[in-house]
Amino acid sequence: MICGDNIDININIDDKNHPHSSSPGKKNRDEEWSAKEISLADVAGKISNGSKIYIGSCGATAESILEALVEDWKLANIQIIQMIPGGNLPHLAEQMDRFRTSSFFSYTRTGFFKSDEERGSAEGLKDYTPVSAAQISRLLEEEKLEVDVSIIKVTPPHKGFVSLGIGVEATRDFIRHSGLVIAEVNENMPWTEGPSKIPVSEIDWWIPVNKPLLTTMELWPELAIYPNYPKQVRDQIGRTVVKLIPDRATVRFGVSPLVFSVLPFLRAKRDLGLHTDLLSDTLYKLHEEGVITNKYKTIDTGRSVVSQAHGSQELYEFCDRNPVIEFHPVSYSCDVQTLAKIDNLIAVVGALKVDVTGQVATDSIAHKWYGGVWSDDDSIRGAKLSNGGKPVVVVPSRSISGRSNIVFELPPGTGVSITRSDVEYVVTEIGVAYLYGKSIRERCLAMIDIAHPDFREELLEQAKEKRYVSSSQPGRSSSILYPTHLEALHTTKTGKEVLIRPIKAVDEDGLRNFFHKLSNHSVYLRYFRIMKSMPQRILQKTADVDYSNDMAMVVLSPPDAYNSELIAIGQWVSDPRGLVPPEMAFQVLDDWQGEGLGTYLFQKLVEIAKVQDIPTLKADVLNDNKGMLQILEKSTVPFMRRSDFGVVTFTFDLTTSTADSKEKP
Template sequence: MRVEPRIVSPAEAVKVVKSGDHIHFSSVASAPACLIKALMARGDAGELKDVHIHHLHTEGAAPYGEARYEGIFQADQFFVGGNLRKHTQGGFADYIPVFLSETQKLYRCGALPINVAMIQVSPPDKHGFVSLGTSVDATLAAVECADHVIAVINKYVPRSFGDAMIPTSMIDIWCVDDEPLEEAHFSTPTDVEVLIGNNCAALIEDGACLQMGIGAIPNAVLAQLGNHKNLGIHTEMFADGVLPLVESGVINGMNKGIDRGKMVSTFLMGSQKVYDFIDDNPMVRMMDVGYTNDPFIIAKNEKVTAINSALQVDITGQVCADSLGTTHYSGVGGQVDFIYGASLSKGGKAIIAMPAVTNKGVSKIAPTLNLGAGVVTTRAHMHYFVTEFGAVDLYGKTLQERARLVISVAAPEHREALDKAAFERFGSHHHYVKGYMK
């Protein structure tokens, strides 16, 4: 049923929020800034308390995490972005550890209440549909389950297809705010990141289906794929790095087992070029995160190659990508979804890639993970491990074999200490052969 929007102001729209409510914001580039501002005004006026706010990573301001809103707003995120990291570390915000694939399930199964969904959408088309644009992820589930749905009509929200298309009948309250979407620009890869990119690209075969997220290392990988053929995309997100490969025909999806010829994603973050690219583009399907990140759906594509990053890896292959002691919070995200999906895929490759050392020269490969470090990918999931010093395949290897391989791609200046730690760990009870103390 087509519903003609009755437009109200953001201040009027957020009056539906009550103390104790749970609110979902659409994510990344699509965070509804005008509604957030209006909601903060109600908090400043003393009209609300104990309001819980949920979302994935968002770009732009997130004032509800500030100390002054303690007891008024509580940010319980599914993933911690830079705009809330300090607030989370300070105890004024928190996050819910959850696989990205299951963020939608939190709402659909009732584990997490959802009273109000606040989203941004494209202008309605002649058939009475709007598009969620760059943020389907858990937002579609929030729209389906919320008591009230507030939609900001924004002419800058791209008209993307797939699960992004929803009827106007699903919306209760409408606002208008034509603010350009938040853009993300990424720095040129460093020499180290280029080396990592080269090592990862060497593992990618023609016909592979890629998942690699955003940032300097993914861009460095993509820059090396110009001579590949028939690559596909099934991912949680993509950014500007894929566009030249689409334009050249390298990425065409013709080898995919499902969604043949289509690029599948659940949210996006990049420059305006990316948002323009998905607008009215039938090649792109923006899908519910329960679809994009389901390992068994992912594995319906052959040669799934998943490239994900880490904060720290121990010598047996345990991967910390969540929190490193108390110095970093992010979230579980979709790493395990795709690492597992790639491992199930025929000819698939699950890859963890990271620099061997921090910016201060500290080894990111450690005898054991730091106290408090969150293990996201277990040693049982770990297949390929890549640094600037090479790539090693850990699949089917014993703990001792893994230790030798992991140490072989550590920074040379740290190998002796790591080898000594491995010998002390395994040597007294096993036959660990020291390889780097000769």
């Protein structure tokens, strides 16, 4: 029995009357199979003009049969249907009255649309269909997509079946709706596990072609010479994304080459699961290294689920008869309802551009096509519905040509593949913007934070002009990179884990909530007076920091940087005139006092100030603030102490390392 893609095929090869039985015994079955063998010269004669022909993708493309069709000049008005083009595709050089192509993915950057001068010969590829991969089965069922012939690449038969190998995708659906199936039988095709087999009775004709499967570089040789994002940018995106992936999570990646920058950094994780579209070299090696074990998947436990593979010959050997890897149709591997059943699903997709409100473009910029919808939107929604899941969009802050990929608005003609309401995490090499449940103002500030510094000021001015953010927003942080290296986990005195990080402009609302949770006594000790509210200008000034001059560190609980409560803050503020040292101040929520957070924040600020060559810090503390006085007096940093009208002023000398405190009356 073969189960998958909502199909059950029962075959009893000893039942003469079974509709799928080709013969009562192996001998007759072999004879019937042999009778279906034809040569490449015979293929064109089996196909009628005007036919709609499905061919496999990537390494599963039947290149020899396709070439034989193109070389037979009697064929005309042939429409080629392909999921992802790649490799030797001679029909692209033909005129449209002979061959045209409908594709569900358009690799502009790898040669399908090269230049305006060359575009005429590939005019048929304008028939790019922007549809989710999981919906192709429905298109065929409802006859909105028609197919006459399926040309596939398979393994040699075994016990009445052949395997679709590394190219399952939607092939079974196309076979089911085709009147004619022609197979290129290749002994180099891996026999893969999962619902990847079809009975030989479904194949009408076959040709033996035992060529090695094409590797990734042979499929897309332009990738080796095409300009790519700098390695340091790709690596920083990878390091940042991996922080969002917990051990025992199940990972899923889009087909954009950009997301592959994450894969090498997965080695820091343990017991990951895999449910994705494409199996690559790095992913198969992570199986061998014990990083991907699938132990904790809530469905398909112990097995990785993919729909296609391309890479090295070693990858293809790894896939052969390997029960750990199952190849499923995209109607299963990309289905939102299936993805929602996987707990802790982390889906990572690549973007071309993202606007400041969170609208994501993945398949086009303006009127040019650069990829496809594929499963990106379903991956994002599936991860949102997953218990503990995280949908992650990655994009470099700048394009290869140096333009900003974070834009105020997407260029006219650009398709929105992922809506702003579906986006949660957006990652650039600068950092992470968490947008889920955020207002337009908060989204703008968060996205500007992860834009390249060269474009932040312009983005902020555009947002102010359109009243997306307040015209009073200072924009101090827009000129300097967010200091990611200062983020750290910390365990309090009672064993509670918290996150400490530099403040961000988007923390404005968190600061407001923090203030209103303080007791009147705590407010008085901090501000030397009772305050019923925190003015907007103070909130903006505190959150929107120029990290080169001022610093504010916030403590968050739980230690999730994007879904937590602000429980403490420590800061220093410089005197613009430089007449007095930068002034420190601290505040901890009443329920968290006694956990050692004040001491920790003081130590962190001193460390940061020393690195920035700040020689002196001062702090004014009310004489009634016994807790803060104790923290400062126990400091190992040399200080001068002066009392005046109930206020104790500490002046800390950061240029020496020995404690030599003096008290002035």
